[in-house]
Amino acid sequence: MGKKKRSVPELNSSSTADISFILLIFFLTTTSMDTDKGLARRLPPPPEEHQEMDETKVKQRNVLQVRINAMDELMIGGDYAEVSEIRERAKEFIDNPNNLATLPDKVAKEIDLFGTVYITDKHVISLQSDRGTSYKKYFEVQNELVAAYNELRDELAKRKFGKSFLDCSEEENLAIRTYYPMKISEAEPKNYANR
């Protein structure tokens, strides 16, 4: 054999595109892009013996009762209401701007960045639903309640720090959350419909 240089035949790579196309389609079908969003909640720990005593300790003025019945009708405090009214009612209840005797009492509390302030530390919004209530309505009400807190926090952030709540630093964020602690109690459901 001579010393003739043989050129290596080039590998045919025209099918690489097809292979990667198949991979691409596989990933497109098996994965999902949706980021999970929702309302975060923390449930109370499992009930124990002494729990009922704690509940009775809460003063009447510190509780805002929000009830939804099996017909998706809403009641705030003692009267019927619409979903759109909740936000204002909740804001007034949480903040108690005029220090009314019917709304939660204000307690002096030391908070970093704010100093000593009077806040409605002991307020509770009690959300009660029936077994027949639709989840949609329940969620709407929850959403409005969270919106009330968010609006109050945002207003406070604008007043004190001159920026919105979302732009606050970790420290400011904590201070505001201590000022308006989120207290939504999801009470056990009542079964009125079957009675």
Added chain:
Amino acid sequence: MSKFGKGDKKEMPALNTSSLPDLIFTILFFFMIVTTMREVTLMVEFTVPRGTELEKMTKKSLISYIYVGKPTKELRGKMGSGTQIQLNDKFASLAEVQDYVYQEREAMKESDKPFMKVSLKVDENTQMGIVTDIKQELRKSWALNINYSANSRD
């Protein structure tokens, strides 16, 4: 010029496609990064409610899912059209929720266990009774961080 008037026809040069695989690979990697694997095949149909005050869920590895809704059309013949709970790949009863939470928790890293979250993907037409029952089961199994899954509304 002698270019014209020549007898033989000039062939059109083939388009160079050697960079095509690279392009497709780039798209592939993009999708691999931004998407997440679908863990379960859904056996229930649900439309989550819409809300405005939603928070994004971070860290997928900490989240366990509970689906509640009516069975899909194919399964309706077998399961009926009543509301069902789906855990992993099968329908489950209420009593199995606690076991599911324990299993999910065992599968987690020790350092992650206190931060476990349960995402409730519930159909908006479900009655609250079943949702509260699930919540009570979650309380009993100390899975206290929950999330009502929803879509954002403008």
